[in-house]
Amino acid sequence: MSLRARLCLVLLFVVVVGLAWLVRTPSGPVKPTGLAPLASGWQVETVVAGLAHPWAVVWLPTGEALITEKAGRLRVVRDGRLREEPVAGLPDLLGRGHGGLMDLALHPRFAENRLVYFTFGGGTPEANSTRLARGRLSDDASRLTDVTVLHTVSPLKAGLQHFGSRLLWLPDGTLLLAVGDGGNPPNQVDGQLAREQAQRLDSQLGKVLRLREDGSVPTDNPFVGRAGADPHLWTYGHRNIQGLARDPASGRIWANEHGSRGGDELNLLSPGRNYGWPRATYSIEYTFGTISRHTHLPGMEDPQVVWTPAQAPSGLLFYTGTEFPGWQGDLFSGALKRKEVRRIDLDADGRVLRQESIPIGARVRDVRQGPDGALYVLTDEPAGRLLRLSSRPATGSGS
Ligand SMILES: [Ca+2]
Numbered sequence: 001m002s003l004r005a006r007l008c009l010v011l012l013f014v015v016v017v018g019l020a021w022l023v024r025t026p027s028g029p030v031k032p033t034g035l036a037p038l039a040s041g042w043q044v045e046t047v048v049a050g051l052a053h054p055w056a057v058v059w060l061p062t063g064e065a066l067i068t069e070k071a072g073r074l075r076v077v078r079d080g081r082l083r084e085e086p087v088a089g090l091p092d093l094l095g096r097g098h099g100g101l102m103d104l105a106l107h108p109r110f111a112e113n114r115l116v117y118f119t120f121g122g123g124t125p126e127a128n129s130t131r132l133a134r135g136r137l138s139d140d141a142s143r144l145t146d147v148t149v150l151h152t153v154s155p156l157k158a159g160l161q162h163f164g165s166r167l168l169w170l171p172d173g174t175l176l177l178a179v180g181d182g183g184n185p186p187n188q189v190d191g192q193l194a195r196e197q198a199q200r201l202d203s204q205l206g207k208v209l210r211l212r213e214d215g216s217v218p219t220d221n222p223f224v225g226r227a228g229a230d231p232h233l234w235t236y237g238h239r240n241i242q243g244l245a246r247d248p249a250s251g252r253i254w255a256n257e258h259g260s261r262g263g264d265e266l267n268l269l270s271p272g273r274n275y276g277w278p279r280a281t282y283s284i285e286y287t288f289g290t291i292s293r294h295t296h297l298p299g300m301e302d303p304q305v306v307w308t309p310a311q312a313p314s315g316l317l318f319y320t321g322t323e324f325p326g327w328q329g330d331l332f333s334g335a336l337k338r339k340e341v342r343r344i345d346l347d348a349d350g351r352v353l354r355q356e357s358i359p360i361g362a363r364v365r366d367v368r369q370g371p372d373g374a375l376y377v378l379t380d381e382p383a384g385r386l387l388r389l390s391s392r393p394a395t396g397s398g399s
Helices: 003-024 194-199
Strands: 042-051 054-059 065-069 073-078 101-106 115-124 127-137 144-152 167-169 175-179 207-211 233-236 241-246 253-257 264-269 305-307 313-318 331-335 340-346 352-359 364-369 375-379 384-391
Touching: 042 065, 042 073, 042 375, 054 364, 054 375, 054 384, 065 101, 065 384, 073 101, 101 167, 115 144, 115 167, 127 175, 144 207, 167 241, 175 241, 241 331, 253 313, 313 375, 331 364, 340 364
Parallel strands: 054 101, 241 313, 313 364
Antiparallel strands: 042 384, 054 065, 065 073, 101 115, 115 127, 127 144, 167 175, 175 207, 207 233, 241 253, 253 264, 264 305, 313 331, 331 340, 340 352, 364 375, 375 384
């Protein structure tokens, strides 16, 4: 075969695959975004390496960083060094699949009470769910005491997929907890596909829950008093939220979540609202089949951003720091699959203006703002890293 014929065949193949993709990608009110131009004016350095699949990072008032590792260890970084001994006193957990030790959040009055809140997968491979616990961190950050499980998500599910989970404190002292839908087909809960749980108001799967600091239900939750509804629920219709962030000026609460094949979402959350999964979605089955014919339905909230092909977003930050004055008021969303951080430029009304890419070159699990106002990134690797992004005089694209 001549070179020209071979080239024609390759071209034909590319066109056919591209058309098949377009036909399979649902259209709707939100235009899916794919690649984004590179952000400039930043540089990256490694703070520490050797973290086993780190999941979340927070900073103590004294400057040490606490970092969860998925298999169940809590690590301490002090003066730029990873302490060898993990924090003692963590509960037994299911440290496999999508679960394990996940998010971390310090109590708003941590300086007084030393309380650390964290989420983990608990139970057995056949019957498990996301749990919220808290413990008191010793002054030398060597151990947790008084560890108490405050909430066990129900119903239990089988399999090791879609645990969520992210935590976010609200100014009224209540805590949001994002929970995944329970897993992909053929996984079932209660005789239905697990993902149907996201639309059920009597289930905590596929939801954001709102809890008091002791795990009890706030009386002003949106479904309190509604017959057949779980009073813990705050929002519903989510597949698997992996990032939660709050704009302190406007109070807007943002979440990113995984779709199935494509159709990852950025959502603006309001209590009591339905975010559509799996009735309205831009996502299709991993096997390329249709999940829903609808990207939008009455009574359901449209996403603010749709990512197709998938970003596999993880970690979400609303940036207020001084290191990047031009990025204040923007969102930063990590990406496992795309191995980048996506800067989402917002206007003062919370509208998405544009996106830029900060390529990291490794799966990004978490994005946070450090006490120094810089951006910090955790990479999801067997020897994962805590990276620090700082500003660099504009001389072209980032390093
Ligand atoms: Ca949705």
